[in-house]
Amino acid sequence: MAVSNITDPSVCVGDVVRTRKPHPCGGDQWTVLRTGADIRIRCNTCGRLVMLDRESFLKRRKATLSRPDSPPESPR
Numbered sequence: 286m287a288v289s290n291i292t293d294p295s296v297c298v299g300d301v302v303r304t305r306k307p308h309p310c311g312g313d314q315w316t317v318l319r320t321g322a323d324i325r326i327r328c329n330t331c332g333r334l335v336m337l338d339r340e341s342f343l344k345r346r347k348a349t350l351s352r353p354d355s356p357p358e359s360p361r
């Protein structure tokens with residue numbers, strides 16, 4: 286019934302996050318490339334792209350290290 290855990294809105298494109306378990310390459314920092322039902326992230330160390338469903342992503346995420354302050358809105 287409660288879905289608050291998987292609807293955590295605090296995922297934004299451009300976020301740099303740290304995961305609980307490091308990637309096999311040794312890196313533990315990732316950049317969020319796309320959000321939605323699935324979250325696409327890129328390993329900042331080796332550049333590998335990984336796609337996770339939102340729930341899995343939120344479980345693996347340990348912390349958000351940085352977030353773009355201003356949304357990238359392009360002037361018309």
Ligand SMILES: [Zn+2]
Pocket residue numbers: 308309310311312328329330331332333
């Ligand atoms: Zn990696």
